[in-house]
Amino acid sequence: MTHSRRKFIQYSAVMGASAFASPxxxxxxxxxxxxxxxxxxxxxxxxxxxxxxxxxxxxxxxLRGIVTGTPSKIPVWVEKYKIQxxxxxxxxxxxxxxxxxxxxxxxxxxxxxxxxxxxxRAAKAGKHxxxxxxxxxxxxxxxxxxxxxxxxxxxxxxxxxxxxxxxxLEMMRLTREKVFxxxxxxxxxxxxxxxxxxxxxxxxxxxxxxxxxxxxxxxIQGARYTVGEEPIYVxxxxxxxxxxxxxxxxEESLAWQLYFPSGAIxxxxxxxxxxxxxxYAAAEGGWYEVNNAYGYRGQQGRTSKGPMExxxxxxxxxxxxxxxxxxxxxxxxxxxxxxxxxxxxxIEGIYEAISSGKKVKLDLLK
Numbered sequence: 048m049t050h051s052r053r054k055f056i057q058y059s060a061v062m063g064a065s066a067f068a069s070p071x072x073x074x075x076x077x078x079x080x081x082x083x084x085x086x087x088x089x090x091x092x093x094x095x096x097x098x099x100x101x102x103x104x105x106x107x108x109x110l111r112g113i114v115t116g117t118p119s120k121i122p123v124w125v126e127k128y129k130i131q132x133x134x135x136x137x138x139x140x141x142x143x144x145x146x147x148x149x150x151x152x153x154x155x156x157x158x159x160x161x162x163x164x165x166x167x168r169a170a171k172a173g174k175h176x177x178x179x180x181x182x183x184x185x186x187x188x189x190x191x192x193x194x195x196x197x198x199x200x201x202x203x204x205x206x207x208x209x210x211x212x213x214x215x216l217e218m219m220r221l222t223r224e225k226v227f228x229x230x231x232x233x234x235x236x237x238x239x240x241x242x243x244x245x246x247x248x249x250x251x252x253x254x255x256x257x258x259x260x261x262x263x264x265x266x267i268q269g270a271r272y273t274v275g276e277e278p279i280y281v282x283x284x285x286x287x288x289x290x291x292x293x294x295x296x297x298e299e300s301l302a303w304q305l306y307f308p309s310g311a312i313x314x315x316x317x318x319x320x321x322x323x324x325x326x327y328a329a330a331e332g333g334w335y336e337v338n339n340a341y342g343y344r345g346q347q348g349r350t351s352k353g354p355m356e357x358x359x360x361x362x363x364x365x366x367x368x369x370x371x372x373x374x375x376x377x378x379x380x381x382x383x384x385x386x387x388x389x390x391x392x393x394i395e396g397i398y399e400a401i402s403s404g405k406k407v408k409l410d411l412l413k
Contacts, residue, residue: 083371084149085177086112086134088141088165089156090120093179097343098154099128101363108371111149114141141165145172152371154206155179158253159260163188170199175374177367179206181264181394182387184255189391193384204370204380205387207268211365213357214337214346215272218326221335222275227351228331230311233273235266235326237341238300238318244293249319257297259394263317265341267393269326270305270313277411278305278313281393283400289320303397306406 085108087094102110112134113124124130134149144150153169155162155178163183169176176196182205183189196203209215222230238258247253254260271277283303288294300318307313316323326340333351340346343362348355366382373380389411400407 081375082106083108083151083175083374084111084134085109085152085154085367085371086114086136086144086150086174087154087156088114088169090115090117090124091156094154094156097363098156098367099124101361101367104361104364105368105371107368107375108152112136112144112147112153114138114144114153142168142172144169144174151175152177152374154367158247159184159255160253163192166192166203167195170195170201170203173199173201175202175204177204177206177370178384178387180387181255181260181391182384183391184260186388186391186395189384189388193388196384202370202374202380203384204373205382205384206366207382207386208362208366209265209268209341210272210381211360211369212346212362213360214340214348214355215269215326217348217355217357218269218273218328218335218337219275221350222273222328222330225330227333227335229309230274230328230330232311232329233270233313233327234315235269235273235313235340236316236323237262237265237325238316238321238323240321241293241319249294249297251296254297256394256398257294257299257301258317258319259298259301259397261317261319262341263301263315264390264394266315266317266326267305267390269340270315271389271393273326273328274305274307274309274311274313276307276309276311277389278307278393278409280306280406280408281396281400282306282406283397285401286318294319301397301401303400305393 087098090113099110110128113130114136116138121135136144152175155165157165159181162178166176166178183192193203248261281303285298286300288299299320302316305313324339324341327336335350338347344359346359348357370380392411396407396409
């Protein structure tokens with residue numbers, strides 16, 4: 048079986064039969080009978096440039112509402128996406144969304160420190176929630192979000208789009224099926240040069256930390272699903288700041304090492320001063336990797352046997368469609384709050400390891 052055929056099958060499983068022509072195409076499955084309505088909470092760059100355009104390509108969910116604290120943005124969204132006045136909210140009247148039957152799901156795309164508050168408020172309003180990563184700024188907040196959604200009998204999904212990306216699904220498959228034997232080493236790193244010194248990401252009160260809380264979490268995710276186990280220890284180091292005034296409130300660069308029960312080790316790096324974007328696995332009998340691993344597009348996959356012949360997809364569309372399909376089918380989604388909470392436990396362990404200089408024990412399974 049070729050990589051391309053394999054990915055067709057995997058993507059079919061993620062997206063559902065309706066994504067492709069089939070003899071059953073004319074028969075509506077229960078989850079195909081209607082589209083869910085979603086409201087984007089926060090209209091920053093990711094919502095504007097990635098999520099809203101992706102929602103024009105989804106089959107199970109559609110853009111119906113917006114929540115913004117910037118009134119000047121409203122006319123642009125109304126004109127471009129035909130948002131009805133009754134589906135437009137600000138942060139003061141957000142709780143009135145409880146009475147809006149057009150909105151089934153809200154996607155929290157706010158600064159990290161606001162994730163918990165708006166997830167909990169959305170759950171109390173009876174809405175399913177997709178929350179952008181990291182799910183919160185602490186394990187305590189993350190658990191409160193999970194508890195609120197369970198109490199409301201609503202799903203909580205985290206914005207882990209790469210769980211629906213065919214390159215990363217292939218990395219998972221190669222590990223799961225031990226195509227090259229057991230994984231021994233993973234290198235997973237993500238970083239970029241942060242420009243504007245006044246952006247919210249560099250303010251600890253809003254972000255909860257530096258590159259680790261922003262893009263480093265992709266490396267944590269990549270290591271966990273590429274090894275195929277949960278880490279049991281972590282060590283970590285923060286690097287000296289080369290631009291101390293710019294990064295006075297958050298770390299500039301850091302590295303960490305995750306240790307797994309099988310003996311595998313993941314070595315990771317995250318930074319705000321240069322570009323790095325890689326996921327690599329060395330196994331007993333070969334290797335496999337994705338370069339530009341965490342980008343929205345432009346992935347390149349290779350193994351020690353040759354290139355991954357994979358057709359890229361719109362990651363955001365696949366992610367939101369996948370979550371919506373799970374809701375419509377009344378089953379758990381692939382990226383639940385518990386998955387986000389495990390990453391928060393690793394992040395707190397990394398910060399503890401930096402401050403103590405010691406190996407820190409992790410327990411992601413309790």
